[in-house]
Amino acid sequence: DAGVIQSPRHEVTEMGQEVTLRCKPISGHNSLFWYRQTMMRGLELLIYFNNNVPIDDSGMPEDRFSAKMPNASFSTLKIQPSEPRDSAVYFCASSFLGSVGDTQYFGPGTRLTVL
Amino acid sequence: GENVEQHPSTLSVQEGDSAVIKCTYSDSASNYFPWYKQELGKGPQLIIDIRSNVGEKKDQRIAVTLNKTAKHFSLHITETQPEDSAVYFCAAQPGTYKYIFGTGTRLKVLA
Secondary structure (H helix, E strand, O other), X not given: OOOOEEEOOEEEEOOOOOEEEEEEOOXXXXXXXXXXXXXXXXXXXXXXXXXXXXXXXXXXXXXXXXXXXXXXXXXXXXEOOOOHXXXXXXXXXXXXXXXXXXXXXXXXXXXXXXX | OOOEEEEOOXXXXXOXXXXXXXXXXXXXXXXXXXXXXXXXXXXXXXXXXXXXOOOEEEEOOEEEEEEOOOOEEXXXXXXXXXXXXXXXXXXXXXXXXXXXXXXXXXXXXXX
């Protein structure tokens, strides 16, 4: 299996611009997670989808962040408008069931820099 | 609230020595404890995990121990090699899907 695929791997943008991050989960997995990693806050869960439905978006920082999962093989995380404090590495992870003891597999991440 | 403390934050060992990383969790409902290794520029990769009905698990040079009474779990790496250098994260799963991650340990194996 190719694992979780994320694009782009690096994104540099200017403050105020829209940013879209993309994720393809592992085939057959029905749970998808978006995380943000920073030195100050570590790994933070932003949103969790199960069977393409958002279950927990309590980690989404503010209305500037939105996420969609139109089908089982694709998800996007959008930031509009972007701000310098959004600079971080964003990871997508997937798991088979999203249940107790279910392993999450991480993608390579997107390093976002907002100038 | 839910919390996982991880120590130490940095660890340097000589090649061939052992390394131990310790985590403490707060939610007694946690039943699953994965460990991830993150190399520079890459995503976290699962290296070993343990479930609450097991006290110890070993996979070649890596072992994990769990003490549910004390709410402690530890990662042990024996015969360390330079390629073991990375950041290691512990996590606890207190519910159905959410992981609570530790703050990470940067391990340096000195050749």
